[in-house]
Structure formats: structure tokens, C-alpha cells
Amino acid sequence: MKKKSLVLLCTFFCLFLSVSTIAQDTTKKTDAPKAVEEHEGPIVFKFEPDFTSKNNKRKAEIAHTRSIIDTLSITERKRVKLLRDLYRKGVSKRLEKALLADNTFEDNEQ
Secondary structure, eight states: OHHHHHHHHHHHHHHHHHHHHHTSOOOOOOOOOOOOOOOOOOTHHHHOTTHHHHHHHHHHHHHHHHHHHHHSOOOHHHHHHHHHHHHHHSSOHHHHHHHOOOOOOHHHHO
């Protein structure tokens, strides 16, 4: 008797739960027509309008500094480290130290 009542109770719950899921409304809701969005470009231009000019200026500075690094008489390992610093951080202490020119003149040595 207990088994029959348990089976009846389980089937009742299964039917009850299945009816509630079928009873959901499946009609399609019509969306309001979307307003025509103007294409203003990337969002970065909204917050930083002169992004391209700054980026081009930075690329020019990197190219100039890279040409200076290429003319230095240093080892290849140091050249790679300097270029890595240049691209990652901009001007670092190591790069400043390498780019400083010796300004000792022969007249000052006397």
C-alpha cells in the first residue's frame, strides 16, 4: 500500500510540474523598431578625440629613438633590452642612460 501511494504521489507531482511548464505563454512579443543609430566610430574617440594623432606622434617618437638605438655601438642583447623598454614603457632609466651623450671636451681635461 505504501508503494502504491508513493508511486501515485510521484506521478501526481510529475504531472503537476509538467502542466505548469506547458502552460507558459509562447506568443511572440513585437519589439519596438530600433532607432537609427549614427555610426560615430569607436568608443575611444568619444573619450579621447585626438587618439589617432597621439598614437601617430608616439609611433614617430619610437621610430626616431629606434634609429638612434640602432646607431649605438652596443651588444645585441643590450639593444634588444633597450628596444623592449622603449616599446613597453616609453623612455626608461636604462634607455636614458644609453642615450646620454658624453659631453666631455678635450679643453676641459687640461
